[in-house]
Amino acid sequence: MRRPTPVDVVLAVGTFGVFTLPVLIRGTGHGPVAAVAVLGAAVSVPLLARRTAPVAVLVAVTLALVVAVFADVRFTPFVSNAGPALGIAVLTVAERLPRGASLRVCGACVGLLTAAEVVAMTLPRETEQNAIQLMLAVPAWLVGYALGSRRRAEARLRVEEDLRAKESERRIRAEERLRVSADVHDIVSHTLSMIAVRSGVARMVLDKRPDEAREALSSIETASRSALNDLRAVLSSLREAPPVGGPAVERPALSDVRSLVDRMRGDGYPVTLVLPADATAPPLVAESAYRIVQEALTNVVRHAGRVPASVEVSRDADGLTVAVTNGPGSTGAGPGSGLGLTGMRDRVALHDGTVEAGPLADGGFALRVHFPLRQAEGDRGA
Structure with a gap:
């Protein structure tokens, strides 16, 4: 009792x-x-x-x-x-x-x-x-019923708030799983594509041009280490705090797109870049934009080969825009599974953005992604 x-x-x-x-x-x-x-x-x-x-x-x-x-x-x-x-x-x-x-x-x-x-x-x-007891009982019941109705309404409201909080937590976890899976896909896909290209070069020139073969192997090592660092950054974002004594990792920003394009150029791909200094974005949007460029360039390597490509990042009053285009070409890899574009759309949908992708009249391919400024400002506040 x-x-x-x-x-x-x-x-x-x-x-x-x-x-x-x-x-x-x-x-x-x-x-x-x-x-x-x-x-x-x-x-x-x-x-x-x-x-x-x-x-x-x-x-x-x-x-x-x-x-x-x-x-x-x-x-x-x-x-x-x-x-x-x-x-x-x-x-x-x-x-x-x-x-x-x-x-x-x-x-x-x-x-x-x-x-x-x-x-x-x-x-x-x-x-x-x-009969005074009857006169006392009637208003007492009315007051008690009003108090009970209020208490039950507040209890229902608390239950509904708990349900909304749990649903919000489930949604956040689902979005986090989606983001992590997209990051892992982009990192692994891009790195393996670069490794496949450079290892093929190393195999062909190993006997006749060993210096070039060593350069290709060095690029493979650099790409592998970079992928490990990126994966460590992705996995560390799932923890509340980084491991004690572990190396500090940073998630990619818009400025890292230059390094990404430079590595592509180092592997012999003619890629032009337009990235103004004032093209800034909140961290989550910047990381998503970087992953979009990474996946788009990976698709160029897979399905178009060494063809001219361009990357353009711009920021205006409406938000952040990322455009990646490439000329016609083929590596013989055939059409893709479509998972890359699906992952892009899922990633951009987290920011209420839009994705436009499709072939060009000359046989090339164009991708345009827009992150609205309103959502970007909300992320900045978060």
């Missing part, structure tokens, strides 16, 4: 101390002193358990009042035994129980007490009776 709260203690002690104790001290009650004390306590003490057993408390208070009516005992300074005990008990039942159940319980108890008072009025008694 739950312990009574301080409010319950105050109500029980106050009911007895204000309405029964003065009668005992002054001797102004009616009936034996022991009966006055016992019945006064019988309607006050049960209030300690009103929160854990509201129906039992109301029944106990009602029976004590009925006994007092027929025993011709008055334990309050009023005409009848009118006091707050019955009102508090009715209020608690109305607050704790559903409307229908509280009406039935309160109606039965108050009806029993009222009937007892009406019967007592016809009997020869020294104490007078009235």
